[in-house]
Amino acid sequence: MENTSKNINRREALRRTALVMGTALSASTVAGIMQGCKAEPELAWTPAYFDEPQAKFVSLMSGTIIPKTATGGAREAGVPGFIEAMVSKVFQEEQQKEFADGMAACMAWCNDQAGNEFIYLDEEKQLELAQGLDNAAKAQRLGIGEAPDDDQTKQAADFFWVMKELTVTGFFTSEVGATQVLQYKAIPGTYEGCIPLSEAGGKTWAT
Numbered sequence: 001m002e003n004t005s006k007n008i009n010r011r012e013a014l015r016r017t018a019l020v021m022g023t024a025l026s027a028s029t030v031a032g033i034m035q036g037c038k039a040e041p042e043l044a045w046t047p048a049y050f051d052e053p054q055a056k057f058v059s060l061m062s063g064t065i066i067p068k069t070a071t072g073g074a075r076e077a078g079v080p081g082f083i084e085a086m087v088s089k090v091f092q093e094e095q096q097k098e099f100a101d102g103m104a105a106c107m108a109w110c111n112d113q114a115g116n117e118f119i120y121l122d123e124e125k126q127l128e129l130a131q132g133l134d135n136a137a138k139a140q141r142l143g144i145g146e147a148p149d150d151d152q153t154k155q156a157a158d159f160f161w162v163m164k165e166l167t168v169t170g171f172f173t174s175e176v177g178a179t180q181v182l183q184y185k186a187i188p189g190t191y192e193g194c195i196p197l198s199e200a201g202g203k204t205w206a207t
Helices: 004-021 027-034 052-065 081-092 093-114 123-141 150-172 175-179
Strands: none
Touching: 052 081, 052 093, 052 123, 052 150, 081 093, 081 150, 093 123, 093 150, 123 150
């Protein structure tokens, strides 16, 4: 039987992720974490499920959502490998297809918006695109702002929401996220004003 503290830590990671996302998490994400999936730092991530373009995109997008600051970001915490494990081992076949199709749509959207592939853009442009996708995703999921009206943007935004959920969850289950960065300001989450610091995790947000 697993140590009770591990289950508590997993539940806490899920709680923090839900606070950042501003809504309940998907059943697959909850199931994966409670089954023991977690991000582990790796010196060199070698994808086993994603092909090379997909792996590069997932790695750079997760690093854009939670970049390296005074502490390690998503990439340093091993989040890309966590995302691959979740998709390949936890997602059902239909979800895997939706993830792959969504990633293709997101990559195409970024190319159309910037005139180049996401992986070849500078960090400033990558951040700009991620913020645009985040705004579109929040409009679709949370009713905040104006929702996109074209299918490609809708699909790209849906994929980004899944990527953001997996990235934040993976980060909070990593050693870095759980011990060094109690809370992290990911590509923008929701704002909760006038709540006790204890409800926000006990520490101030990182920038």
